[in-house]
Amino acid sequence: MSRITGVFRSLQSARRAAYIPYLCAGDPTIEFTLALAKALGKGGADILEIGLPFSDPIADGPAIQKAMQRSLSSGFKTNQIFDLISSIRDAGMSQPIVVMTYYNPVLQTGPGKFCRKLSDAGGDGILVVDLPPEESGEIDRHAKETGLDVIRLIAPSTDDVRLDYLLSKASGFVYAVSVSGTTGVRNMLPSSAIMTLQRISSRSRLPVALGFGISQPEHVRAAVSAGAAAVVEGSKLVSIYSDFLDDEQAALREIEKHVAEMTSATNPQNR
16 A cells, blocks of 8 residues: 555545645755745645655746746755655655646656656656646556655546546546636636546546635635535745745744634634
8 A cells, every 4th residue: 555545545444635736846945845845844735745846837826937047046856756755754754745747847858767766765646747648658557656645637628438448547646726727826716626636536546626716714625515625725825935034033933824714714614
């Protein structure tokens, strides 16, 4: 049983959903990312999603694009993601870690080498946002060999035939995209998000996480009420600490406060 599966089973017993925060590696420094990971863990994060900076992040909105640009401008390199994850483990954090990446950095490293290094560093899963499952055979094989879960994105436009195919290629959990388009903060969850979540959940053997636009406790409660086993939040978190880049401690305090509110909303009893 993978560490990701173990977390979801524990949460199911506790009758609450998982809170999965996204953090961009190296934004604005590796040291801050490590401090941010600790703050997220302290706030109650169940799984960490760490984004690997890429120069052309087509699936991401302005907040995460800027975060990746800051990271790359500070000199972040692909190989540093493994050192960062090792440092998180050395700090005593046991939460599962999923790396969100575009395929180019994986290809440049070599799919086999990338998966081995990720697993050796203490990573648990990989999400390659721009690699269709028809072309992911090599990375799927290496992920299985190294004990990594392969997370799949499922969009509202995905028809049932393709949905079943994507589910057959997924492990750990599946990531339901709330809206077509890029990541970003949204004021409310569209009805399509709930419909997509329910449609996927009815066909999936795996826990379903809802992301893209999650930014308020009300969003979390709505997602959990509709059957989400997890919620993923990214752009809002990036926006919060981006306002305090000149005051790391203030940034971390704001993050901890926000995360505590979000994780509280994952428990249906806290309404």
